[in-house]
Amino acid sequence: MSATAGRSGAERAGGAVVTDAYEMVVGLEVHVQLKTRTKAFCNCSTDFGAPPNSNTCPVCLALPGTLPVLNARAVELATRAAIGLECEVHTTSIFARKNYFYPDLPKGYQISQFDRPLATGGCLRIGTTAAGAPIAVGITRVHMEEDAGKSIHDRFAEATAIDLNRSGVPLIEIVSEPDMRSAAEAGAYLRTLKQLLEYLDVSDVSMEEGSLRVDANVSARPRGETKLGTKTEVKNMNSFSGVERALEAEFRRQCGVLARGGTVEQQTMLWDGARGEVRPARSKEGSHDYRYFPEPDLPPLVLKDEWVARIRKELPELPAARRERFAADYALGEYDVQELTASPAIGEYFEGVARQHGDAKAAANWVMGEVRAALNAGGVGIDQFRVRPADLARLLDLVRDGQVSHSAAKRIFAIMVQTGDRPEQVAEREGLLQEGDDAALAGWIDEVLSENPAEALRYKNGERKLQGFLVGLVMKKSKGRADPKRVNQLLAARAGA
Amino acid sequence: MSVDFAAMSAAHLRDAVAANEVEPGAAVRGSFARSGAVGAGRDGLNAIIWADAARSTREADALAERVNQAQGSRAPHGSGRELLGVPVAVKDNIATLELPTTCGSHILEGYVSPFEATVVSRLRRAGAVVVGKTNMDEFAMGSSTEHSAYGPTHNPLDPTRVPGGSSGGSAAAVAAGVVRIALGSETGGSVRQPAAFCGVVGVKPTYGRVSRYGLVAFASSLDQVGVFGASVDDAALAMEVLAGLDPLDATSADVPVAPYRATAHESVEGLVVGRPKEYFPESLPPRMRERCDRALAALEAQGAVVREVSLPHTDLAIPVYYIVAPAEASSNLARFDGVRYGLRVQGDGLRGMYEATRSAGFGPEVTRRILLGTYVLSAGYYDAYYKKAQEVRGLLAGDFAAVFGSGVDVLFTPTTPTPAFRIGAVSDPYEMYLNDIFTATANLVGVPAMSVPVGRIDGLPVGGQLMAPHFREDVMFRAAYALERALGEEAHR
Numbered sequence: 001m002s003a004t005a006g007r008s009g010a011e012r013a014g015g016a017v018v019t020d021a022y023e024m025v026v027g028l029e030v031h032v033q034l035k036t037r038t039k040a041f042c043n044c045s046t047d048f049g050a051p052p053n054s055n056t057c058p059v060c061l062a063l064p065g066t067l068p069v070l071n072a073r074a075v076e077l078a079t080r081a082a083i084g085l086e087c088e089v090h091t092t093s094i095f096a097r098k099n100y101f102y103p104d105l106p107k108g109y110q111i112s113q114f115d116r117p118l119a120t121g122g123c124l125r126i127g128t129t130a131a132g133a134p135i136a137v138g139i140t141r142v143h144m145e146e147d148a149g150k151s152i153h154d155r156f157a158e159a160t161a162i163d164l165n166r167s168g169v170p171l172i173e174i175v176s177e178p179d180m181r182s183a184a185e186a187g188a189y190l191r192t193l194k195q196l197l198e199y200l201d202v203s204d205v206s207m208e209e210g211s212l213r214v215d216a217n218v219s220a221r222p223r224g225e226t227k228l229g230t231k232t233e234v235k236n237m238n239s240f241s242g243v244e245r246a247l248e249a250e251f252r253r254q255c256g257v258l259a260r261g262g263t264v265e266q267q268t269m270l271w272d273g274a275r276g277e278v279r280p281a282r283s284k285e286g287s288h289d290y291r292y293f294p295e296p297d298l299p300p301l302v303l304k305d306e307w308v309a310r311i312r313k314e315l316p317e318l319p320a321a322r323r324e325r326f327a328a329d330y331a332l333g334e335y336d337v338q339e340l341t342a343s344p345a346i347g348e349y350f351e352g353v354a355r356q357h358g359d360a361k362a363a364a365n366w367v368m369g370e371v372r373a374a375l376n377a378g379g380v381g382i383d384q385f386r387v388r389p390a391d392l393a394r395l396l397d398l399v400r401d402g403q404v405s406h407s408a409a410k411r412i413f414a415i416m417v418q419t420g421d422r423p424e425q426v427a428e429r430e431g432l433l434q435e436g437d438d439a440a441l442a443g444w445i446d447e448v449l450s451e452n453p454a455e456a457l458r459y460k461n462g463e464r465k466l467q468g469f470l471v472g473l474v475m476k477k478s479k480g481r482a483d484p485k486r487v488n489q490l491l492a493a494r495a496g497a
Numbered sequence: 498m499s500v501d502f503a504a505m506s507a508a509h510l511r512d513a514v515a516a517n518e519v520e521p522g523a524a525v526r527g528s529f530a531r532s533g534a535v536g537a538g539r540d541g542l543n544a545i546i547w548a549d550a551a552r553s554t555r556e557a558d559a560l561a562e563r564v565n566q567a568q569g570s571r572a573p574h575g576s577g578r579e580l581l582g583v584p585v586a587v588k589d590n591i592a593t594l595e596l597p598t599t600c601g602s603h604i605l606e607g608y609v610s611p612f613e614a615t616v617v618s619r620l621r622r623a624g625a626v627v628v629g630k631t632n633m634d635e636f637a638m639g640s641s642t643e644h645s646a647y648g649p650t651h652n653p654l655d656p657t658r659v660p661g662g663s664s665g666g667s668a669a670a671v672a673a674g675v676v677r678i679a680l681g682s683e684t685g686g687s688v689r690q691p692a693a694f695c696g697v698v699g700v701k702p703t704y705g706r707v708s709r710y711g712l713v714a715f716a717s718s719l720d721q722v723g724v725f726g727a728s729v730d731d732a733a734l735a736m737e738v739l740a741g742l743d744p745l746d747a748t749s750a751d752v753p754v755a756p757y758r759a760t761a762h763e764s765v766e767g768l769v770v771g772r773p774k775e776y777f778p779e780s781l782p783p784r785m786r787e788r789c790d791r792a793l794a795a796l797e798a799q800g801a802v803v804r805e806v807s808l809p810h811t812d813l814a815i816p817v818y819y820i821v822a823p824a825e826a827s828s829n830l831a832r833f834d835g836v837r838y839g840l841r842v843q844g845d846g847l848r849g850m851y852e853a854t855r856s857a858g859f860g861p862e863v864t865r866r867i868l869l870g871t872y873v874l875s876a877g878y879y880d881a882y883y884k885k886a887q888e889v890r891g892l893l894a895g896d897f898a899a900v901f902g903s904g905v906d907v908l909f910t911p912t913t914p915t916p917a918f919r920i921g922a923v924s925d926p927y928e929m930y931l932n933d934i935f936t937a938t939a940n941l942v943g944v945p946a947m948s949v950p951v952g953r954i955d956g957l958p959v960g961g962q963l964m965a966p967h968f969r970e971d972v973m974f975r976a977a978y979a980l981e982r983a984l985g986e987e988a989h990r
Contacts, residue, residue, distance in 0.1 A: 061837065063610065063611070063612070064600070064605065064714075064832070065610065065614060065710065065711040067709060067747065070747065101834060103836045106836070106837060107832050108830075108831020108832045162836070289876045291828070291875060292879075293883060296825055297747060299748060
C-alpha cells in the first residue's frame with residue numbers, strides 16, 4: 001500500500017487555517033466480534049439478525065445461579081488475531097469483571113480482561129508516507145471480552161427495549177498506541193486491520209452488522225511539541241469514512257479551543273454523521289469507576305506454549321506475504337497485486353483460475369474485469385458466486401484454444417453467472433463453439449463464393465480488399481461459429497492458388 | 498405402614514425401597530407428616546419456607562419404575578438408585594424447578610428458576626425427592642438465619658435460639674427429623690456452624706469438589722454447596738452423589754471422587770490429627786474446650802495420634818473474609834436490578850428504578866455488605882483492601898500447606914466459639930461475624946471441612962470441626978466416622 005496516509009497538514013481534507021499549527025494524535029480502540037458459532041460463555045448462537053432475545057439462555061440472561069464456561073474456539077481466534085498483529089501472547093491471562101449498571105448488561109458486569117490481557121506489544125504496518133517511509137502503528141494490547149446486549153430506544157414510545165441476543169458474544173478489543181497523525185492514517189489503519197482480520201479469518205469485520213466497532217482517542221498539540229495533549233474519546237461512528245470525518249471534526253474543534261487559549265476537556269464526544277459534527281456525550285463515561293477485579297468464576301486462562309506455537313504455525317498467509325508472492329509467482333504489476341489481494345477470497349479465486357488455466361495475466365484481467373463487474377451487479381460475495389474458479393479457467397482455456405471467440409466468451413460468462421452451468425455446456429447449447437474444421441469451413445466458403453460469383457471473381461483476380469467482405473459473409477453463414485482466422489487463411493490460399 | 502423413617506439412615510432407606518420393602522413414596526409422605534408434626538413450616542420452626550407436598554409425593558410415587566429395575570441388583574454408584582426414595586431438603590439459594598428460589602430475599606419473591614442446579618439434578622438422578630426449600634439468611638449473609646425476608650428460623654432443640662446460619666433452615670430440618678439429608682451452601686461456615694448449633698453433621702467440600710452451577714452466587718471464590726446429614730454416613734452418601742466434575746462450572750475440579758462410605762469402618766490407627774492452638778484460644782469457654790478435648794481423646798483411644806500444631810495467620814481470616822466476600826458479593830448481586838426478573842419498584846428514571854428496587858428488595862445486612870464490597874473495590878482502595886486481602890489469603894493457604902506437609906492428616910478444632918445463642922441476642926454485626934472465626938479459614942484456603950456433634954452444653958449441641966487437605970474428603974470422613982463411633986451417645990450429651 002502506498003501513500004495512503006499522507007503526513008503533511010496540507011493534505012488534510014477541510015483543513016482550516018487554524019489547524020495547520022497543530023498536529024493530530026490518534027489512537028484507536030477497535031472491538032471485533034470473533035467468528036464463533038456460539039457465544040463466549042454459553043452455547044447460544046451468535047447469528048446476526050435473529051428475532052430479539054431468541055438467542056438467549058439462563059447464562060447470557062444472567063439468571064441467578066448461572067456460571068460462565070469459556071468458549072475454546074473464541075480463545076483460538078483471539079490468539080490467532082494477536083499473533084497476526086505481532087503481539088506477545090501471554091501464556092497466562094486473567095479474566096476480570098468490569099462492573100457497571102446498565103439494563104442491557106444483565107450480570108451488572110462485563111467479563112473482560114484488565115491488567116493481565118491475552119496479548120500485548122504488537123504492531124500493524126499501514127503503508128508508507130508520501131516520502132516512502134514505512135508507518136508502523138503499535139498495538140498496545142489485545143484482550144478478550146464479551147459483548148453487552150442492545151438497548152433500543154426508538155422502537156416503543158416512552159420505553160427502552162432490550163435485546164440480549166448480543167449478550168455474551170465473544171469480542172476482542174484491539175487497542176493501538178497513539179501513533180497515528182492524521183485522519184487518513186487512522187483510515188489506513190482501519191482498512192489494513194480489517195484486511196488482516198479477514199485474512200486471519202477471525203471475524204466477519206462488518207461495521208454494518210456491528211462485528212467491528214471503533215472508538216477513537218484524539219488529541220491536538222502544537223506542531224513540534226512532543227508531549228501529548230488532552231485527549232477526547234470519539235464514539236458512534238458507523239463507517240471508516242465516518243471515523244475519518246469525525247476525527248477531522250473533533251480535531252478542528254480542539255484546535256479551535258487551543259487557538260483561543262482554552263484547554264481541551266477530557267470527555268466523550270459523539271459523532272453525528274448526518275450533521276457532520278461531534279457533541280459531548282450526556283453521561284460522563286470517563287468518571288466511571290468500573291471496580292475491576294479478577295473474575296472468580298473463571299480460572300486463569302493458561303495457554304500451553306506448544307498450543308500457541310501450533311496456532312502460529314497454522315496461521316494463514318497474510319496480506320503482505322501474499323502480495324509478495326503474487327508479484328513474484330504471477331509476474332503481476334503493482335496495481336493488479338493490490339486488487340487481487342484486497343480480500344483473501346478474491347485472491348483465492350484468482351489463484352484458482354490462474355493455476356488451472358496457466359495464463360495469470362488473462363486470469364487477472366478476467367477476475368478484475370468481468371468477475372468483479374458481475375459481483376457488483378449481483379450484489380453477492382465471491383463465496384456465493386456461481387461461476388467457480390475451475391469453470392472460469394475452462395472458459396479461458398476455450399478462448400486460448402480458439403474454440404470460442406473473445407466476444408462469445410463474454411456471452412458464455414454472462415450465462416454462467418446466471419445458471420452456474422459449465423462453459424462447454426453453455427457454448428454448445430448456445431452454438432458458440434468456433435468451427436475450426438477445414439472441411440466445414442470450406443463448405444461455407446464454397447457456398448459464399450458461388451452465391452456471390454461477381455465478387456468471387458474479382459477476389460480471385462487479385463482484388464484483396466474484398467477479403468474482409470467475404471470473411472464477414474462466411475461468419476454470417478456460420479452464425480458466428482467459424483474461426484475467422486482460419487477462414488482468412490483458407491480464402492487467402494484460394495486467391496493465391 | 499408405621500415405619501419411623503426419621504430413625505432410618507438414608508442408605509438403609511434406599512436399600513429398603515430398592516428391595517421393594519418400602520414404597521418409594523412412603524418416606525416422602527413420612528417426611529411431610531413429620532414436618533407437620535414438628536411444625537417445620539412457616540408458622541412453626543420456619544425451617545422450610547417453600548414446599549409442594551402433592552408434587553413431591555407424585556414424584557416419589559413415580560420412582561416405582563426404578564424399584565422394578567432395581568430388583569435383583571444392589572445399588573451401585575451411578576445406578577440412579579443411590580438415594581432411591583430418600584427425601585431431601587434444599588437451601589433456598591439453590592435453583593430448583595417449580596419450587597421458588599428466593600435466597601431468603603424480597604428481591605426474588607416469587608422467582609422460580611427455569612433451570613435446575615447441578616446438585617439438585619444429581620440428587621434427583623440418584624432417586625432423591627426434594628420435599629422443600631429451606632430458610633436462610635438473605636443471600637447467605639449471616640450466621641443465625643434471623644436475616645431472612647421470610648422471618649427467622651428457630652432451633653428445633655430450643656426454639657428460643659437460633660439454628661445458626663446462613664443454612665439454618667436445612668440444619669433445622671435435619672435436626673427436627675424431617676429429612677436425613679439437606680443441601681446447604683458455604684461461604685464462611687454457613688453449613689458447619691448451623692450443623693454445630695443443631696447437633697447434626699455438616700460438610701463443606703473442597704472448593705471445586707461440587708458444582709456451583711445453580712447455586713446463587715454470594716462470593717464466588719468461597720462459595721461451595723455443602724451437605725447436612727443426620728449422621729456421618731448420610732452426609733458421606735450424599736457427597737458421593739454430589740461430588741464430581743461439572744462442565745457447567747469452570748471452577749469444578751476434574752479429580753476422581755473417592756468412595757467416601759468405603760472408609761466407614763477403616764481404622765484411624767496412626768492417623769495424625771493436628772490440634773491447631775489458634776483454634777483453642779484463652780477466650781474459648783471451658784466447657785467448649787472440654788467437649789473438644791474429649792473428642793480428641795476419643796480419637797486417640799482409637800489409635801490416632803494427636804499433635805499440637807500452629808496456623809499462625811488464623812487471626813487474619815475474619816478481616817480477610819470480610820473484604821473478599823463483600824467485594825465479590827457487590828458484583829454478584831448487581832444482577833438484581835429490577836430489569837429482567839424479581840422485584841421492580843418504579844422510580845424516577847432508570848437510576849430511580851434501580852435505587853427504589855434495590856432499597857426495597859435487599860435487607861440491611863445485604864445492603865451493608867454491598868456497600869462494603871463496593872467500597873473496597875473502588876479506585877484508590879483496591880490495592881489497600883482487596884489486593885492486600887488476597888495476599889493474606891495466600892499466607893493462610895501457606896499455613897495449611899505447611900501443616901499438612903508436615904505429616905498431619907487432618908485437623909480438629911471447635912466449629913464455633915459458643916453454642917447456639919438466643920434469637921435477637923446478637924445485634925452488633927461484627928460480633929455476629931466472629932461466629933465464623935473457626936470456619937472462614939477453610940473457605941479462604943479451599944480445603945474440605947466438616948462439623949460433627951461432639952457433645953452438649955446445657956442441652957445445646959457442640960460441634961467439632963475436621964479439616965483435611967484439598968480433595969481428601971476421604972480422610973476427613975474416615976476421622977468423622979471414627980469420632981462418631983467412638984463418642985456414641987456421648988456426642989449428644
